[in-house]
Amino acid sequence: MGRGRYPARLKVTVPPPEIAARYYRSWPAHELYHHPDRFPLLNAESLFGRNAPLTLELGCATGEYICTLATAQPDACFVGVDIVAKPLYRAVERAVELGLENIIFLQADARLLYQRIPDCVLTTIILHFPPPLLRNRQRNQLLVSAQMLGCAERSLVPGGYLSFLTDHPDLFSLMQELLPAFPRLRGLPASPSELAVFESHYHRRWAARGREIRGLRIERIAEE
Numbered sequence: 001m002g003r004g005r006y007p008a009r010l011k012v013t014v015p016p017p018e019i020a021a022r023y024y025r026s027w028p029a030h031e032l033y034h035h036p037d038r039f040p041l042l043n044a045e046s047l048f049g050r051n052a053p054l055t056l057e058l059g060c061a062t063g064e065y066i067c068t069l070a071t072a073q074p075d076a077c078f079v080g081v082d083i084v085a086k087p088l089y090r091a092v093e094r095a096v097e098l099g100l101e102n103i104i105f106l107q108a109d110a111r112l113l114y115q116r117i118p119d120c121v122l123t124t125i126i127l128h129f130p131p132p133l134l135r136n137r138q139r140n141q142l143l144v145s146a147q148m149l150g151c152a153e154r155s156l157v158p159g160g161y162l163s164f165l166t167d168h169p170d171l172f173s174l175m176q177e178l179l180p181a182f183p184r185l186r187g188l189p190a191s192p193s194e195l196a197v198f199e200s201h202y203h204r205r206w207a208a209r210g211r212e213i214r215g216l217r218i219e220r221i222a223e224e
């Protein structure tokens with residue numbers, strides 16, 4: 001199995017049209033790259049038709065974690081993004097099983113989405129177990145990047161935060177190296193309870209193998 005992508009053997013079915021219309025969107029990379037204005041802005045108003053706190057998960061895979069959050073916070077809105085469609089079909093099944101009305105899954109390259117996120121619209125960004133750096137030349141494919149942090153600094157509301165977890169020491173160091181360039185973001189160590197939330201496949205997987213899980217709660221601080 002690839003280290004960064006979800007298992008190709010995952011058995012899922014494409015959601016029927018009426019379910020897909022409710023829970024699933026696909027924004028093709030080529031079109032998003034060349035014609036970003038053809039896509040809606042990523043905020044609660046345009047995606048859910050209401051003004052509500054919005055949480056975005058980057059690389060949500062089968063949506064285990066974000067569905068747990070959406071169940072616990074029915075008044076807030078949630079968007080799970082993944083570049084691969086198959087795990088998102090499973091995420092949609094999960095949302096249907098749970099009867100969720102406050103979540104959408106979006107198949108898109110997260111790195112092309114940042115430009116569609118307005119300022120100060122997100123209360124939380126989740127980045128748990130993003131793919132690691134495998135080779136140096138893949139550096140521009142990383143989700144841990146200055147581009148992502150620039151988006152977080154701009155799009156999080158003051159007091160909002162980015163939850164970052166990884167089992168990969170190099171990715172953790174990279175995040176720490178990048179952070180000082182963003183004066184409105186402050187990285188705090190993840191609390192023991194944040195590190196112990198085993199609500200995702202990869203969290204359980206790496207913890208079961210005894211890998212050390214590192215995390216940061218990166219807060220968007222208010223202007224002076």
Ligand SMILES: C[S@@+](CC[C@H](N)C(=O)[O-])C[C@H]1O[C@@H](n2cnc3c(N)ncnc32)[C@H](O)[C@@H]1O
Pocket residue numbers: 003004005006058059060061081082083084087108109110111127128129130131141143200201202203
């Ligand atoms: C290791 S999995 C982690 C999944 C989940 N967050 C968890 O904790 O179990 C990384 C996920 O990131 C997704 N991913 C990788 N690059 C991406 C990108 N550029 N945009 C969106 N998703 C991406 C992969 O498809 C995969 O589902």
